[in-house]
Amino acid sequence: MVEALLIVPQSPMDRYCVRDKGAMGFSKAGYIFPPYDLAMIAANIKDVTSVEILDGNAKKLNITDIKKYIKKSNPNYVIFSNSTPTIDWDLNIARISKEVNPTITTVTFGPHIATLGNEVMRACQYLDVAVVNEQELTIREFIERENVKNVKGTIIREEDRIINQGIRTPLNDFGKLHFPAHDLLELGLYRLPYAKRHPVAATMTSRGCPGKCFFCLTWIISKEFRPRPSEHVLEELRFLSEELNVHEIKLWDDTFTYDMKRALSICNMIKSEKLDISWTCNTRIDRINSELLKSMKEAGCHTICLGVESGDDEILKSIGKEITTSQIKNAFGCAKSVGLDTAGFFMLGHPWDTPVTMQKTIDFAKTLDPDYASFNIVTPFPGTPLFKMAEQRGWLKTRDWSNYESTLYPVYEPDGVSRDVIWSMRNKAYKEYYIKPRYILKRVTKLQSLSDFGRDVSSFFGLLKMLAEPKKREK
Incomplete structure (x- = not known):
């Protein structure tokens, strides 16, 4: 029992x-x-x-x-x-x-x-x-x-x-919690994006993101940045590598480098311990610099995931990103200069988006040329400022929650752009970015193992399957 x-x-x-x-x-x-x-x-x-x-x-x-x-x-x-x-x-x-x-x-x-x-x-x-x-x-x-x-x-x-029964007072010291019970999982079952080795594990070195992106679920979970002590993080990484023989890790923090000095400290500890790990992380455009990226690369990071969201400066400002297209270009350039692969996350269908600004985002993605690009349909999840805005302005077209997913047909229709247009622009983005000889040749030249080949082939067929899916309309 x-x-x-x-x-x-x-x-x-x-x-x-x-x-x-x-x-x-x-x-x-x-x-x-x-x-x-x-x-x-x-x-x-x-x-x-x-x-x-x-x-x-x-x-x-x-x-x-x-x-x-x-x-x-x-x-x-x-x-x-x-x-x-x-x-x-x-x-x-x-x-x-x-x-x-x-x-x-x-x-x-x-x-x-x-x-x-x-x-x-x-x-x-x-x-x-x-x-x-x-x-x-x-x-x-x-x-x-x-x-x-x-x-x-x-x-x-x-x-x-x-x-x-009321809200529990948030735990400020994330380090007081034990790290995940990786040993209770069948880690061989899992496959992560961008992974170079197998098996894989995922963890977080911090919780929360003080960013003001008004579509983001951190408004519900935690806006306060709550880090674990660096020594606690290292203990977990050592356990994964030496006890469970797991050498590929996803650092699933909302913004791993929010505290850049702390992130640098973790990288230096990994290098000092000579841990045999490779890893990926998510972070913000404005929380990285060349010194930190170089140290991350030396500590085993091979791919950095960056939220871009739009290629239009006015849209970026209106959705609370607090970054500019100039900063975005610089961040991708810095990451590439130290040898990191890049993954760019883009969103289509923001309030105030138009076919012109969405095409601008697609073109911007091609200019940035990340190794991986993800184009998602803006979805107003309950509890976010975007949901409140969409509800107040009558933009929501359904409360059938099964449709609230960023790869499915849009659940809201902001002023100035129809859902059909958002849907078609998302499909156009993937086709223009991935289904072209230049990108395929780029991926082939970066293959380092059969595992890389299998991952990319699986991703490609997954993309084709997604693009072939019919529109899903509300009940």
Whole structure:
């Protein structure tokens, strides 16, 4: 018997889904991300209860398979992740848990719950607890107490009443939490974008991003930058490399280099320890410089992911990016000059976007020439300033959450541009960027192994599959 069974729900639409650390959506190229959030919960409760992680997403389990596993495990708690576009699908985990044993306490968490927890609790009679923030400490508390009453950070069901028990005070010292229980995951199942080696792992060295991008889920999760001590980070990297034989790591921080001195310190420690790791990270255009990028490269970083969002300075200003196209060009140039691969993230369909500004973004992407370019449809997720604006101005065309995903047909229509135009511009962006001899030749010349070849071929066919998908309109 396992006391706490942590579940990543099965994948809808025959596509792998990301339901972690505020990221939500479907994998474009068949990548499968380790469930960081559940691994963090497991690490921080395993000293007070027995725990197991079942990844129905990575294992391609169906709902019947998961139900059988719940019955076999006979847990007291079933704790599962979710995302906005899969929330209705994910809540089936609560239903089948109660069908197996009505006394199981069903629990879920995440940005969608933080914003719409009361709505979800009313809609799903099988859900007992919605954790609205600080899930590691919140879940640990009610498991230790064996009682969910009066636990901050939760919404609970008590007979016919839904009770909101308030917000938990955020943990300022991220280092007080244990690092993820990587050893409870089957790490060989996972495939990450840009990875050079296998198996892979994902972690975070900090939480939060003070940036003001008004479409971003950090408005729900955490705006305050909360770092882990560098020594704590190094301990985890050493454990992955030396104990689990994992040498490819995704640093999943919102902005790894927000504190540039701290990032430099971590790089210097990796070099001093001579850790055999390669890694990728996300960061902001305005939080890097040549010295830091050079040190990152020397410490094993091979790819840096940068949010560009638009190639128009007025659009960048209006969406709260607080960067300019000149800064963006400089950042990509610096990264390339030290030998780092670059991944650029672009968005189409911002408020105030037009066909002209969207084409400007596509052309800007081609000018920057990152090794990888991701073109996403702007999606107003609940809880973000963009959602509030879209709701107030009557731009939302549906509240069918299954459509709220950046690779699907737009769910809102800002003034001046139709959804059909946004959709066609997204497809145009991918075709103009990737399906051309120059880009294909560039990728071929960068191949260093059969693994690289397999990754790029898989990504290419994933792209073709995505572009072939029909428009998905609201119910």
